[in-house]
Amino acid sequence: MNQSAATYLGNIKDTVQSFWHGMSITLSYLLRRPTTIQYPDRTPLPVRDTLPPRYRGFLEVDADICTGCQACERACPIGCIQINLEKDAANPKQRVVTQFDIDEAKCMFCGLCVEPCPTGAIQHTREFEASQRSVRNLTFRWADPLKPFPVYKVAKGAEYFPRAPLGSLVRAKIEARRWDAPPPEFLPPEAPKPPAAKAPPPAAPVAKPSAAAAPAAPAPKPAAAAPVPEAKPAELLKAAAETAAPAAAPAAPAAPSPAPAAEAPVPTTPEVKP
Amino acid sequence: MSALPTPAPARAKTPRLAAAVSIAAAVGLPVGLFALILFIVPVLQPDLLDAFIRERLHHDPATWAWRDAVYAVALVVLAFVFANFAAIFSGILSWWERRVAGRIQSRIGPNRAGVGGFLVWIADAVKLLLKEDLVPADADRILFRAAPYFVMAGFILTFVVLPFGESIAVTDMNVGLFYITSITALVVVGILLSGWSSNSKWALFGGMRSAAQVVSYEIPAGLAIMIPVLMAGTLSMQGIIRAQGGLPWQWFMFRNPAAFVTFFIFFTSQLAEANRTPFDLPEAESELVAGYLSEYSGFRFALFFLAEWGNLWVMAAMAVTIFLGGWQIPFVPNELYGQLKGIGFPPLAWWGLQAASMAIFAVKTIFLVNVIVWIRWTLPRIRVDQMMSLCWKYLVPVSFACFLFTLLWQIAVAAVPALETAMGLGLTAAAVVLAVLFARQTHRNIAAVGDRIDLSNW
Ligand code: SF4
Ligand code: SF4
Numbered sequence: 243m244n245q246s247a248a249t250y251l252g253n254i255k256d257t258v259q260s261f262w263h264g265m266s267i268t269l270s271y272l273l274r275r276p277t278t279i280q281y282p283d284r285t286p287l288p289v290r291d292t293l294p295p296r297y298r299g300f301l302e303v304d305a306d307i308c309t310g311c312q313a314c315e316r317a318c319p320i321g322c323i324q325i326n327l328e329k330d331a332a333n334p335k336q337r338v339v340t341q342f343d344i345d346e347a348k349c350m351f352c353g354l355c356v357e358p359c360p361t362g363a364i365q366h367t368r369e370f371e372a373s374q375r376s377v378r379n380l381t382f383r384w385a386d387p388l389k390p391f392p393v394y395k396v397a398k399g400a401e402y403f404p405r406a407p408l409g410s411l412v413r414a415k416i417e418a419r420r421w422d423a424p425p426p427e428f429l430p431p432e433a434p435k436p437p438a439a440k441a442p443p444p445a446a447p448v449a450k451p452s453a454a455a456a457p458a459a460p461a462p463k464p465a466a467a468a469p470v471p472e473a474k475p476a477e478l479l480k481a482a483a484e485t486a487a488p489a490a491a492p493a494a495p496a497a498p499s500p501a502p503a504a505e506a507p508v509p510t511t512p513e514v515k516p
Numbered sequence: 517m518s519a520l521p522t523p524a525p526a527r528a529k530t531p532r533l534a535a536a537v538s539i540a541a542a543v544g545l546p547v548g549l550f551a552l553i554l555f556i557v558p559v560l561q562p563d564l565l566d567a568f569i570r571e572r573l574h575h576d577p578a579t580w581a582w583r584d585a586v587y588a589v590a591l592v593v594l595a596f597v598f599a600n601f602a603a604i605f606s607g608i609l610s611w612w613e614r615r616v617a618g619r620i621q622s623r624i625g626p627n628r629a630g631v632g633g634f635l636v637w638i639a640d641a642v643k644l645l646l647k648e649d650l651v652p653a654d655a656d657r658i659l660f661r662a663a664p665y666f667v668m669a670g671f672i673l674t675f676v677v678l679p680f681g682e683s684i685a686v687t688d689m690n691v692g693l694f695y696i697t698s699i700t701a702l703v704v705v706g707i708l709l710s711g712w713s714s715n716s717k718w719a720l721f722g723g724m725r726s727a728a729q730v731v732s733y734e735i736p737a738g739l740a741i742m743i744p745v746l747m748a749g750t751l752s753m754q755g756i757i758r759a760q761g762g763l764p765w766q767w768f769m770f771r772n773p774a775a776f777v778t779f780f781i782f783f784t785s786q787l788a789e790a791n792r793t794p795f796d797l798p799e800a801e802s803e804l805v806a807g808y809l810s811e812y813s814g815f816r817f818a819l820f821f822l823a824e825w826g827n828l829w830v831m832a833a834m835a836v837t838i839f840l841g842g843w844q845i846p847f848v849p850n851e852l853y854g855q856l857k858g859i860g861f862p863p864l865a866w867w868g869l870q871a872a873s874m875a876i877f878a879v880k881t882i883f884l885v886n887v888i889v890w891i892r893w894t895l896p897r898i899r900v901d902q903m904m905s906l907c908w909k910y911l912v913p914v915s916f917a918c919f920l921f922t923l924l925w926q927i928a929v930a931a932v933p934a935l936e937t938a939m940g941l942g943l944t945a946a947a948v949v950l951a952v953l954f955a956r957q958t959h960r961n962i963a964a965v966g967d968r969i970d971l972s973n974w
Contacts, residue, residue, distance in 0.1 A: 270961035275970040
């Protein structure tokens with residue numbers, strides 16, 4: 243390769259010059275204030291307040307306007323939403339949501355569940371800081387199985403649904419939880435069997451928690467459906483049974499606490515009565 | 517739990533204890549180490565040891581059979597002190613480099629463990645020591661395990677002749693410079709061994725690149741070292757420093773225009789020999805995972821990095837010794853040390869001078885270490901062909917030219933001694949002008965974007 247003296251010397255000059263400029267540039271940055279802000283404890287604002295409004299953070303469900311349609315549950319490609327509906331013992335025409343769990347640990351924040359929601363009950367918030375020592379504690383329970391909430395009836399032609407301020411509900415939940423709270427305990431894998439044997443007897447007399455009883459064994463499904471044919475459309479019931487099944491089979495990641503889950507009928511009854 | 521329970525005043529304070537511990541460590545460790553070295557190195561020299569044997573143990577050191585045992589104990593103590601100096605220096609430097617890198621990249625860098633994140637290097641060390649020490653299944657187990665010790669030995673043995681002050685060097689070999697150049701070759705052996713024995717293509721590439729690089733750059737480095745040797749007429753580290761003076765125009769770097777150029781050649785070659793960016797081809801993360809140490813983990817991995825960061829001190833101390841006047845204190849003639857010392861345990865004034873010379877040496881060395889860190893975060897890694905052409909087409913010919921020039925220059929200086937002083941003054945002035953220009957350029961860079969110098973938020 244031919245190289246003239248001019249290129250040779252030019253290369254040396256380039257090297258010296260690039261050292262000169264490069265080093266002065268890096269030194270000038272060394273002497274300036276860093277542009278990054280130290281997260282999390284030196285930020286001028288909580289980071290969530292600096293996020294754009296359409297940020298897809300943790301999901302929040304406003305139980306007051308949830309119609310219990312389960313559209314979000316069906317939309318979720320991962321299956322991290324788990325909804326159970328039952329009839330109110332006091333008022334058979336009123337359906338109540340006994341379980342509405344969202345596993346934020348599985349959620350990929352795709353927003354597919356938000357779109358089909360008829361009332362905007364399920365929404366993304368700008369909350370994202372809720373690390374937990376136990377990943378199971380990232381399941382957010384929007385329905386209390388002991389105090390199920392009644393489904394919302396959409397008034398004809400309604401276009402506005404009064405919603406709690408976005409983010410307030412999920413923030414309350416996050417703040418109420420210690421980061422190192424112990425995870426919920428699950429039954430050992432065999433445990434669902436005994437309740438399966440036990441379930442039909444209570445299911446028949448109480449004639450209500452069919453969905454909870456159904457998952458235990460596929461066989462009693464028709465039996466469970468039988469007691470409540472008059473109030474529940476069959477396909478809805480079946481959907482409820484199907485959705486309940488995965489929850490109960492792998493020892494219920496969404497179960498409130500194993501004991502009530504296994505004998506769901508027992509605790510719900512006293513709660514619904516008042 | 518929300519990490520941000522309340523908005524603005526959520527600034528968490530470093531707990532008092534952690535702050536106290538980190539400040540104590542940041543100040544106490546270096547000061548304590550330097551004080552220890554200052555005290556222990558002159559005291560454990562043969563003459564004082566002999567005096568100790570004569571006066572305390574009441575034996576004649578010339579004939580007593582256990583004299584060598586006392587010497588051996590002294591050497592073990594010295595080796596322990598210097599190994600710890602190297603380890604702690606490289607640990608603190610690893611923190612400092614991350615902080616500087618952060619600032620240069622407009623980040624903050626580690627700042628969680630202790631004040632300014634100072635304790636992070638201790639956390640790193642503990643973490644690395646607790647990791648499993650894996651040996652790959654197909655590796656050559658013996659060589660794989662031995663390789664870090666070669667690197668470590670090649671690095672730590674340089675402390676035998678590295679000076680810290682007038683009398684603060686473990687020993688002053690008359691072939692000190694030659695000893696350093698040859699002992700650092702052990703590092704290449706270690707790198708090649710680790711690359712070969714890992715039985716991984718990345719490690720092998722890294723080892724090969726390293727060998728090619730170090731062997732090539734030995735030549736300009738060796739030639740560059742010859743220039744101060746020619747000017748001082750000795751290979752001894754202390755002898756070279758004694759031939760210089762405390763003021764900048766008495767340093768070799770400024771006394772000879774060829775030495776001025778050679779300083780940069782030497783510095784560049786040292787960077788390349790230490791595999792330091794921009795010459796970190798042997799461990800190019802983007803191409804070779806981590807190069808020759810890809811397969812290492814735990815303690816052995818830590819050894820490699822200890823040697824790598826510790827090498828910065830060695831490189832800088834070498835450059836300071838042979839080009840920048842070493843520990844010379846301005847206006848203190850070499851004879852004064854000898855006059856003050858007297859016989860037996862030296863007086864306090866002598867210790868004061870030693871401490872001052874050590875401080876000067878340390879300040880210069882730490883300045884150069886910072887320059888090396890600064891270069892690392894300025895320049896990108898060069899390609900293999902660029903690395904080779906830089907060495908063979910630029911550094912080697914130029915250092916040959918400098919070598920020849922120095923030969924003639926020494927003849928000229930012997931005839932006209934004022935030439936050296938004039939050149940020293942002239943080059944020092946030129947260096948000052950360059951520094952001022954550089955500062956102005958930096959200031960302009962800052963002002964050009966409407967920013968200002970702000971050293972808060974460290
Ligand atoms: S955001 Fe996506 S992944 Fe998360 S619950 Fe909704 S549909 Fe499922
Ligand atoms: S959150 Fe919306 S989509 Fe989901 S069940 Fe309630 S109303 Fe239906």
